[in-house]
Amino acid sequence: MQLSRTIFLFSFLLLLSAEAEDVSPLFVGGTYAFPGEFPFLTSLQILSFGTEAHFCGGVIIDPRWILTTANCIMNLPIFGTQQAWAGRHNLALRSEAGEVRVSFSRTFIHPSWRPWMNNDPHDLALVLLTSGLPSSARIRSIQLPEFNQPIPNGPLIYAAWGGIGLGATILQKATLFPISLTECRAAINNLNFNGNLYNDTNFCTGPLTGVYSACTGGFGSPLVHGTSPNEVLVGIASWGVTPCGTVGAPSIVVTRVSAYVDWIKATTGIIFIVLSLAIAAALAAPADLDRETRVVGGVNAFPGEFPYIVSVQWVVLTLSTHVCGGFIISPVWVISAAHCQTEIPTLGRLEMLAGRHNIGIQEASSQVRGISTFILHPDWAPGGVGPDDLVLFLLNSPLTFNDRVRAVRLPQPNVIPTGPATLAGWGSTGSPLPPNILQKLTKPLITLEQCRNAIFSLNLNGDLVDDTNVCTGPLTGGVSACSGDSGGPLVQGAAPNEVVIGVVSWGITPCGSVGAPTGVYKRVSAYNAWIQQNTGIVAGEMKIFIVLSLAIAAALAAPADLDRETRVVGGVNAFPGEFPYIVSVQWVILTLSTHVCGGSIISPVWVISAAHCQTEIPTLGRLDILAGRHNIGIAEASSQLRGISNSIVHPGWVPGGEVGPDDVILFLLNSPLTFNDRVRSVRLPQPDVVPIGIVTVAGWGSTGAPLPPNILQKLTKPLITLQECRNAIINLNLDAEFLDDSFICTGPLSGGVSACSGDSGGPLVQGAAPNEILVGVVSWAFIPCGTVGAPTGGYKRVSAYNAWIQQNTGIVAS
The missing domain is CATH 2.40.10.10 (Trypsin-like serine proteases)
Incomplete structure (x- = not known):
C-alpha cells in the first residue's frame, strides 16, 4: 500500500495498451454519466507514434484555458503532442459528434509546487490552448468559486475517465462528501502514512469504507457543487491511496480551487497584463509621441x-x-x-x-x-x-x-x-x-x-x-x-x-x-x-441606411383564404438596377438556398421586411440577405450576400400563421452593404402620412405561371381607401376586423393583378428614382391571387412605424 497520485512518469504507456472494449470503472463505486452531463470536462490526451491515450482529466474554465493538476503536466514525456478533447463521452470511440480537439499552446504550473515531494499540496496547472473551444450543448466552461470560499457542506459530484488497471473509457460519476481536516489526517496516519502531507489548501472526501475511490486516469478531474448550468468548481482530484478502494482511506485528496483563485486569475492575468503593456509599448511613437x-x-x-x-x-x-x-x-x-x-x-x-x-x-x-x-x-x-x-x-x-x-x-x-x-x-x-x-x-x-x-x-x-x-x-x-x-x-x-x-x-x-x-x-x-x-449616417440627421431583406416560404397561408405568401401576378420584368433597394431574403439549408421573401434596404446595415418572414420560417436552416440582384437564378457581379446579425420583430406582432397587425421586422446585417448604382437604400416616409395615388410593388414572387420567376417583377397599382378595402373583404364573406389603420391596400378590384406568394416583406413605393419613398411592406393577399373583387395586396403602412424604426435603428425620414 502506498500514497500515490497514480500518475507515474510512464503511466501513459499503460493507457496506450488499453483495449477499446475496456469499460472498467473509473473509480470504485462509480456509475456511468449521461452524454453531455459534464460539458466542462475534457480528456487530456497524449498523441505519440500514431497512438492516442488519455492520461488525465482537465476542466474548462474559459474557452482558451484548462485547469488540471501539476503532476499531470510534469509527468508528460518530452515527445508527443498533447491535446484537450472536449465534448467526449466514450473514449473508446474513434470520434463522437460534437467533439472538439485542441492542442496545448503553453502550460503554467503553480510556482509553489515541488515535484520532488510526493503529494505536494499546490498541485495545480493551467493549460493555454492554441485556439478557443466553441460553446455548445456538449462544451462549455464552469464557474470558479470566490477566493477562499468555504467547501460546501453538502454532496459533491466527481466525474472522470480512468479506473483500476488499464482504465475506463466511458465517463463515470460519483457523489462524494467532504470530510474534515482532522478526520482526513487521522485516516492517513492510521494507514501508517504521514497525515501532515494533507494541507489546508486540500480537502478530502469520504466515506472511508472503500466504497468509492479515484484511480488511474481520474486525476485532474473536477469535483463540483450545484446543478447544471450553474455548477461551481470546488476541487481538482490530486492524489489518493493505492490500491484503489482501500478501506479506511479517503476516496480522494483534492486540491481546493478556492485557495488558488487569485493565482488562476493572476496567471491568466500575466498574459492579460503583458498584453496591456504590449499595447502601451506599441502605441508610443518615436520621440515620445504617445x-x-x-x-x-x-x-x-x-x-x-x-x-x-x-x-x-x-x-x-x-x-x-x-x-x-x-x-x-x-x-x-x-x-x-x-x-x-x-x-x-x-x-x-x-x-x-x-x-x-x-x-x-x-x-x-x-x-x-x-x-x-x-x-x-x-x-x-x-x-x-x-x-x-x-x-x-x-x-x-x-x-x-x-x-x-x-x-x-x-x-x-x-x-x-x-x-x-x-x-x-x-x-x-x-x-x-x-x-x-x-x-x-x-x-x-x-x-x-x-x-x-x-x-x-x-x-x-x-x-x-x-x-x-x-x-x-x-x-x-x-x-x-x-x-x-x-x-x-x-x-x-x-x-x-x-x-x-x-x-x-x-x-x-x-x-x-x-x-x-x-x-x-x-x-x-x-x-x-x-x-x-459605410453607415448611411449624415450630419445632423442621425440617419442610418441599412440594407436588409427577409423572406418567407410556404407555411404562411392564413385561414379564410387570406394569404401571406404574396407574389406579383400580372406584373412585368423590371429593368436591371431599377429597384436597387430591394433584397431577396434567402432561406438556406446546408448548401441549398431559395427565395422566400422580399425586403427593403433602409441603410447599409438595416433591412425592413414582414415579421412573418422571420417567425413563420422553420427553425432548420438560416436566413441570408441577397442584395443587388436582378435575376436570382444566376450569378451576377452586382450581387452582395449578407448574413443577419440580429432581428427585431415588432412587439405587437403575434406569430402563428394568422394575418394580423404589426407585421414588420428589422434585420441588422452582419456587415454593411456597399452602396453603388445597384445597391442603395430607399427613403422612409414622413410620420403618419397616409399615402394616396399610384404605387409600385416589386418582387420575385410567382407571376401565376407554374414556376416562380427568377427575374425581378414590378407592378403599378392604385391605392384604395381602408373603407373600400374592408368592404371588398366583407363582400367576399371574409372577416375584415384585422384591418386596422396601420394597413394600406391596393386595387384595382377587377382581378388579374396582385401581389402573391414570395413577395412578402417587399417594398411598395411611390416617386421616381432616386427619390422613391417606401410607403408599404407587403403583408398579405388573397388566394387565388388576382381574385376578382379582392384588393390586390395588403401592406403595412411604413409611416405608422417611423417612431419604432427610429427607436431601434436611429433612421429618420429624410
Whole structure:
C-alpha cells in the first residue's frame, strides 16, 4: 500500500495498451454519466507514434484555458503532442459528434509546487490552448468559486475517465462528501502514512469504507457543487491511496480551487497584463509621441452627462479592462480610433460598454454589446502615429436609447471648429491608478500652425499633424488627454445637441508637458463622406441606411383564404438596377438556398421586411440577405450576400400563421452593404402620412405561371381607401376586423393583378428614382391571387412605424 497520485512518469504507456472494449470503472463505486452531463470536462490526451491515450482529466474554465493538476503536466514525456478533447463521452470511440480537439499552446504550473515531494499540496496547472473551444450543448466552461470560499457542506459530484488497471473509457460519476481536516489526517496516519502531507489548501472526501475511490486516469478531474448550468468548481482530484478502494482511506485528496483563485486569475492575468503593456509599448511613437491618451487635470463628469460615450473593453478570459473610448453615432455604430483595434493583441476580444459612469461597479444603466464587424479607414497604417486613425464598429445588436444612452450628432462636412471643446474619458488622471469615474475637461482649440510649432519646439516632428487633425491647448501644461482616452469624443455644444468634432488620437508624453498641445484629434468633419458611405449616417440627421431583406416560404397561408405568401401576378420584368433597394431574403439549408421573401434596404446595415418572414420560417436552416440582384437564378457581379446579425420583430406582432397587425421586422446585417448604382437604400416616409395615388410593388414572387420567376417583377397599382378595402373583404364573406389603420391596400378590384406568394416583406413605393419613398411592406393577399373583387395586396403602412424604426435603428425620414 502506498500514497500515490497514480500518475507515474510512464503511466501513459499503460493507457496506450488499453483495449477499446475496456469499460472498467473509473473509480470504485462509480456509475456511468449521461452524454453531455459534464460539458466542462475534457480528456487530456497524449498523441505519440500514431497512438492516442488519455492520461488525465482537465476542466474548462474559459474557452482558451484548462485547469488540471501539476503532476499531470510534469509527468508528460518530452515527445508527443498533447491535446484537450472536449465534448467526449466514450473514449473508446474513434470520434463522437460534437467533439472538439485542441492542442496545448503553453502550460503554467503553480510556482509553489515541488515535484520532488510526493503529494505536494499546490498541485495545480493551467493549460493555454492554441485556439478557443466553441460553446455548445456538449462544451462549455464552469464557474470558479470566490477566493477562499468555504467547501460546501453538502454532496459533491466527481466525474472522470480512468479506473483500476488499464482504465475506463466511458465517463463515470460519483457523489462524494467532504470530510474534515482532522478526520482526513487521522485516516492517513492510521494507514501508517504521514497525515501532515494533507494541507489546508486540500480537502478530502469520504466515506472511508472503500466504497468509492479515484484511480488511474481520474486525476485532474473536477469535483463540483450545484446543478447544471450553474455548477461551481470546488476541487481538482490530486492524489489518493493505492490500491484503489482501500478501506479506511479517503476516496480522494483534492486540491481546493478556492485557495488558488487569485493565482488562476493572476496567471491568466500575466498574459492579460503583458498584453496591456504590449499595447502601451506599441502605441508610443518615436520621440515620445504617445497614442495612449488620458485626461490629466480633468474633473468627474455627472452621471449621464455624456450618454454617447462608450468604454471599449478588452476581454481576456473572464477579465476585462478599459482600453479606449468611443462614441455612439447610431444604435448600432460606434466610432473610435483605428489603433484601438489594430494595436490590440489577437488574444481576447473587444466589447462595448455603454451607459456607464463608474466602470468599476455594476450600474443598472449599463448596456454591453459585442462587435459584429469593424471598418478601418483604408488609409490607416498600423504601427505608429499617423493620419486616418479611425475605425467604425458595428455592434452585434442595437443599443436601447434612453436618458443614459444615445447618439451624438456629426458635424457638417469640412467645417473647421474653433473655440472651446470638451473631452471626456476614463483615462488616467495622472494618479497612480486610472479612474473608474468618467472624467471631463474643457480646453481651447488651437490652430494647426500653433500645434505644429509647439511640437517642433519640443524637438519632435510637427509634420505628423496634418489637415485632418485638430489640436487643443493650452500650452501651459498641467492638463492633457493621455493614456486610456484614445478613441473618445471631443465635443462642442450643449446637451442634447452636442456635435462631435474630434476623435482622440495621440499626444505628447509625459502627459501635461509644458509647451505641448493637450491633445491631437482626428477632425470628424474631414471624414463625413467615409462615414456616410459605410453607415448611411449624415450630419445632423442621425440617419442610418441599412440594407436588409427577409423572406418567407410556404407555411404562411392564413385561414379564410387570406394569404401571406404574396407574389406579383400580372406584373412585368423590371429593368436591371431599377429597384436597387430591394433584397431577396434567402432561406438556406446546408448548401441549398431559395427565395422566400422580399425586403427593403433602409441603410447599409438595416433591412425592413414582414415579421412573418422571420417567425413563420422553420427553425432548420438560416436566413441570408441577397442584395443587388436582378435575376436570382444566376450569378451576377452586382450581387452582395449578407448574413443577419440580429432581428427585431415588432412587439405587437403575434406569430402563428394568422394575418394580423404589426407585421414588420428589422434585420441588422452582419456587415454593411456597399452602396453603388445597384445597391442603395430607399427613403422612409414622413410620420403618419397616409399615402394616396399610384404605387409600385416589386418582387420575385410567382407571376401565376407554374414556376416562380427568377427575374425581378414590378407592378403599378392604385391605392384604395381602408373603407373600400374592408368592404371588398366583407363582400367576399371574409372577416375584415384585422384591418386596422396601420394597413394600406391596393386595387384595382377587377382581378388579374396582385401581389402573391414570395413577395412578402417587399417594398411598395411611390416617386421616381432616386427619390422613391417606401410607403408599404407587403403583408398579405388573397388566394387565388388576382381574385376578382379582392384588393390586390395588403401592406403595412411604413409611416405608422417611423417612431419604432427610429427607436431601434436611429433612421429618420429624410
